Amino acid sequence: MIYDSVVIGGGVMGSAIALRLSQAGQRVLVLEKAVPGAEASSAAGGILGAQIEGEADGPLFRLCLASREAYGALAAELRESTGIDVGYRHCGLLKVALAGDDLGPLAEKMAWQRRIGLEVEELAGEEVRRLEPDLASEVAMGLHFPKETQIDPRQLVQALPLAAQRAGATFRAALVRKVLVEDGRAVGVELDGETVRAGAVVVAAGAWTSLVEGIGLPHDAVKPVRGQMLKLALRGLGLRRIVFTPRGYLVPRGDGTVLTGSTMEHVGFDKRVTAGGVASILTNALATAPSLAGAELVESWSGLRPAPADGLPLIGATAAQGLFLASGHYRNGILLMPETARLVAETVLSGREPEALLPFSPRRFAH
Ligand SMILES: Cc1cc2nc3c(=O)[nH]c(=O)nc-3n(C[C@H](O)[C@H](O)[C@H](O)COP(=O)(O)OP(=O)(O)OC[C@H]3O[C@@H](n4cnc5c(N)ncnc54)[C@H](O)[C@@H]3O)c2cc1C
Numbered sequence: 001m002i003y004d005s006v007v008i009g010g011g012v013m014g015s016a017i018a019l020r021l022s023q024a025g026q027r028v029l030v031l032e033k034a035v036p037g038a039e040a041s042s043a044a045g046g047i048l049g050a051q052i053e054g055e056a057d058g059p060l061f062r063l064c065l066a067s068r069e070a071y072g073a074l075a076a077e078l079r080e081s082t083g084i085d086v087g088y089r090h091c092g093l094l095k096v097a098l099a100g101d102d103l104g105p106l107a108e109k110m111a112w113q114r115r116i117g118l119e120v121e122e123l124a125g126e127e128v129r130r131l132e133p134d135l136a137s138e139v140a141m142g143l144h145f146p147k148e149t150q151i152d153p154r155q156l157v158q159a160l161p162l163a164a165q166r167a168g169a170t171f172r173a174a175l176v177r178k179v180l181v182e183d184g185r186a187v188g189v190e191l192d193g194e195t196v197r198a199g200a201v202v203v204a205a206g207a208w209t210s211l212v213e214g215i216g217l218p219h220d221a222v223k224p225v226r227g228q229m230l231k232l233a234l235r236g237l238g239l240r241r242i243v244f245t246p247r248g249y250l251v252p253r254g255d256g257t258v259l260t261g262s263t264m265e266h267v268g269f270d271k272r273v274t275a276g277g278v279a280s281i282l283t284n285a286l287a288t289a290p291s292l293a294g295a296e297l298v299e300s301w302s303g304l305r306p307a308p309a310d311g312l313p314l315i316g317a318t319a320a321q322g323l324f325l326a327s328g329h330y331r332n333g334i335l336l337m338p339e340t341a342r343l344v345a346e347t348v349l350s351g352r353e354p355e356a357l358l359p360f361s362p363r364r365f366a367h
Pocket residue numbers: 008009010011012013014031032033034035036037038039040041042043044045046047048049174175176177204205206207208209212226227228229261262302303304305306326327328329330331332333334335336
């Protein structure tokens with residue numbers, strides 16, 4: 001069978017793109033070397049933190065905001081088509097500084113975001129604790145971002161492939177060795193001992209993107225950055241908002257469990273959870289919310305973020321016709337998925353790249 005599109009990678013990016021292309025009537029094949037969603041996508045905290053992650057106003061920040069706004073409709077769509085609740089919650093987010101932390105970055109973030117009309121509230125230490133009594137008395141001040149939200153990535157990675165399959169996409173376990181390009185046009189992919197032909201190829205291979213042969217990227221265009229995570233459980237924990245400190249974060253799930261992370265480690269494709277990683281995460285978690293000292297350590301894991309060499313994701317058409325990328329979303333791939341999928345599908349289907357994608361063009365790496 002010749003497919004309209006082959007998607008390499010069944011993480012949130014590949015699955016969501018397959019969903020959109022299938023809904024448009026394409027015959028789509030997703031090739032996933034492991035299990036759909038098993039890599040970075042299910043390791044994530046699920047923070048939809050457009051404002052907390054934004055460093056300055058610009059195309060990436062605008063894409064993050066638009067994607068955060070798109071989540072409500074996507075969550076409803078996924079519940080409708082699959083029956084799965086992806087845990088979309090308007091919980092809000094606090095960025096707090098503890099005694100001794102530099103308050104400068106908080107003031108700066110508040111200033112530029114307020115200038116462009118976004119909601120950010122400045123709170124004194126006691127006001128922060130009035131909102132979240134579990135937080136330490138050392139919290140000196142905080143910023144409250146009421147519009148920041150969360151989802152549950154493990155539910156999301158169940159729902160997206162299922163929704164894509166119900167829309168007609170096929171998922172298959174296979175490692176793609178190479179994208180086949182003939183006369184400047186992608187014509188399919190090579191597996192071990194097999195060729196799959198397709199009208200278009202979309203590479204959504206996360207931290208492994210630069211390893212896929214034939215896509216014309218330098219080997220360091222997208223690199224893995226390990227993040228370790230812990231899940232804690234404490235009966236009676238009242239924490240409701242996501243809490244960021246300069247050293248990590250807490251993501252309360254609303255059921256007495258809290259995810260806490262994460263490390264940022266350049267250790268190649270090594271996914272081990274280490275004693276040092278766990279120690280640093282717990283030190284921050286307990287300094288932020290001391291009652292967590294009595295929590296049960298339920299689970300630990302790590303994942304590999306796809307980190308782009310220049311800080312911007314690689315989204316859109318490549319120099320080869322019919323070859324597209326959706327990769328390098330680094331710390332914010334869950335957040336950026338809805339808009340990435342919509343814009344990539346639009347590019348594949350129309351052959352024209354929306355203007356919103358030009359700053360993220362993978363062609364900037366062409367050699
Ligand atoms: C600890 C941690 C916490 C995070 N927290 C958040 C958060 O709170 N909010 C947020 O927005 N983002 C977060 N992120 C980032 C987010 O998880 C990623 O940006 C996002 O999941 C990337 O999705 P993806 O589909 O591109 O990659 P992946 O989920 O890694 O999917 C890529 C898939 O491609 C497959 N693949 C690779 N090569 C091949 C090949 N040659 N052939 C076949 N298949 C292949 C892989 O097996 C994998 O399943 C976090 C990441 C980590 C690690």
